[in-house]
Amino acid sequence: MSKIFDAVSRAMKDFDLKSDGTVAAGFVFPPDSIVFGGHFPGNPILPGICQLEAIKAILEKTVGKAVRLTAVKSAKFFKPLQPGNYARFEMEKVDLNDKTIKLKVKVSSSESRISEFKATYVLDSSAEGNCDEKP
Helix, strand or coil: CCHHHHHHHHCEEEEEECCCCCEEEEEECCCCCHHHCCCCCCCCCCCHHHHHHHHHHHHHHHHCCCEEEEEEEEEEECCCCCCCCEEEEEECCCEEECCEEEEEEEEECCCCEEEEEEEEEEECCCCCCCCCCCC
16 A cells, blocks of 8 residues: 555545445545645645545445546546645445446535546556555
């Protein structure tokens, strides 16, 4: 497991798999987390790639298998997420079709939208929970 993915996974505070197939999870990234290193000095915000890693962590918990990011169809950022703030990741019904998972995710805080993603992940039996390490 990569250091970034491990830090993101540890930041997950709650997880909810609903009966309608939607999934939600909450994250709080502490100020001293590795995810803020260099992004940006004096004004840290959670990088988009770490938000994608959070989605990956939620998916792996949902399907019980390693997944790998294969495509980002769209990524929209509305407001930065700063250290210590709670973020709720809500996925529309997770559709697993022939090892491919296409999904839409909305990220929000109690006050506003943070970001939205449309992305594709695949089940990856060769992975150990990392999308940022090369084979």
